Amino acid sequence: QDADASAPEEYARAVISDLPSNPKLFLRRYQGTWVLESWVPGIVAIQRGFAPRGGDVVLASPPKCGTTWLKALAFATMARGVHPPAGDPGHPLLRVNPHDCVPFMEKLFAAGLGSKVMDALPSPRLMATHMHHSVLPASIKKNPDCKIVYICRDPKDMLVSMWQFSRRIRPDLELSDLLEAACDGSCLSGPIWDHVLGYWNASKASPETVLFLRYEEMLQDPVSNVVKLSRFLGRPFSPAEEEAGVAMDVMRLCSFEKLKDLEVNKAGSGSGSPSLRGVREGAFVNSSYFRRGEAGDWANHMTPEMARRLDAVMEERFCGSGFSF
Numbered sequence: 001q002d003a004d005a006s007a008p009e010e011y012a013r014a015v016i017s018d019l020p021s022n023p024k025l026f027l028r029r030y031q032g033t034w035v036l037e038s039w040v041p042g043i044v045a046i047q048r049g050f051a052p053r054g055g056d057v058v059l060a061s062p063p064k065c066g067t068t069w070l071k072a073l074a075f076a077t078m079a080r081g082v083h084p085p086a087g088d089p090g091h092p093l094l095r096v097n098p099h100d101c102v103p104f105m106e107k108l109f110a111a112g113l114g115s116k117v118m119d120a121l122p123s124p125r126l127m128a129t130h131m132h133h134s135v136l137p138a139s140i141k142k143n144p145d146c147k148i149v150y151i152c153r154d155p156k157d158m159l160v161s162m163w164q165f166s167r168r169i170r171p172d173l174e175l176s177d178l179l180e181a182a183c184d185g186s187c188l189s190g191p192i193w194d195h196v197l198g199y200w201n202a203s204k205a206s207p208e209t210v211l212f213l214r215y216e217e218m219l220q221d222p223v224s225n226v227v228k229l230s231r232f233l234g235r236p237f238s239p240a241e242e243e244a245g246v247a248m249d250v251m252r253l254c255s256f257e258k259l260k261d262l263e264v265n266k267a268g269s270g271s272g273s274p275s276l277r278g279v280r281e282g283a284f285v286n287s288s289y290f291r292r293g294e295a296g297d298w299a300n301h302m303t304p305e306m307a308r309r310l311d312a313v314m315e316e317r318f319c320g321s322g323f324s325f
C-alpha cells in the first residue's frame, strides 16, 4: 500500500489495523515486509518526508546481524579526524553505546523526532535502518550521493540471537516459534531472503553506492573489512594512517570484547540518549546488545533438524540468485 496524502501518523494509524499481522511476534506486514507494528508510522514518515543530504550514509541490516558492530565501525571510521580511535579517553564510543552514536530511523521517525534529530546531525550523517531495500524511499536508494552499507548473517545465528534478545520481554517465546516464522517469511524483517536479496542485487547493480558485508567475514578478517569500509565511505586510510595502524585501532576499539567490557555497555538498567534511539529501551539495556559475538552459536540451541530445515528454505529461496549463506 502506498502512503496517501494525509499526515503520516494518521495514515499509519488508519492502515495499521488493515495490515496482515503476526500477533505472536507483534508484527505487521507492510509493503510485503514484516515489521514491528510500532515501526510502521516511522516507515511511513520516512517514505513520505525523509530529506537526505549529500554524503548521507545508511547502515542497513536485518535485526541481530551485527548492527551494533557496524554502527561502531562506521562511526569510528568517519569520526577518526576528531576522535582518534586510540589514545582518546573522550572517544564517544567509550562513553556511550553505539546505538547512541548512530540513530535508528524507524523508531526515531515513529517517535516524531525524525526531522528534528536528523536535521541537527552534522554532515556527513550516519543513520541506521532495518527496512528492506524495496521499502527505502527513492530519495535514498536512487540518490547517487547517499551510500548504503549492508550487513547480514547466517540466519541460524540471527534467529538464535533474536530469540535470546526477545526473551528479555517474552520469556515464553520458543526458538521454534521464530523458526516457523523465519521459514514462512513472517519473522521480524522477513522474508529474510527478500531482505538480503534486495541489498545483494543493489550492491551488484551499484557497488559504488551499496556495500554488502557479512558478519562471518567481518569476524574472520575485521581489519580488511575496516579498510574496505573506509574506502567505500570515501575516507580511505592515508599512507601515514596505514603506517600508524589506524585501521587496527578502529577494529580494536569496536571489538566485541572491548565494547562489551566498557562500563557504559555493562549497564544493567536504563539506556542511552532517548533522542537518537527514538525511545528509551526498557528491557533492552546496553548490555543486551553484546551476548556471544560469535559465528555458529546456533549449534548450542537448535537441533540439527531445525538447522537443516532453515538451511533448506534459504537454499531454495536463494537458488539462482548468485547469493548463498
Ligand code: A3P
Binding pocket: 061, 062, 063, 064, 065, 066, 067, 068, 069, 157, 160, 161, 162, 164, 254, 255, 256, 257, 259, 289, 290, 291, 292, 293, 294, 297
Ligand atoms: P549474538 O547474540 O549471537 O551474540 P545487532 O547489533 O544487529 O542487534 O546484533 C547483535 C549481535 O551482534 C549479537 O550476537 C551481539 O553479541 C553481536 N555483537 C554486538 N557487538 C559486536 C561486536 N562489536 N563484534 C561482534 N559481534 C557483536
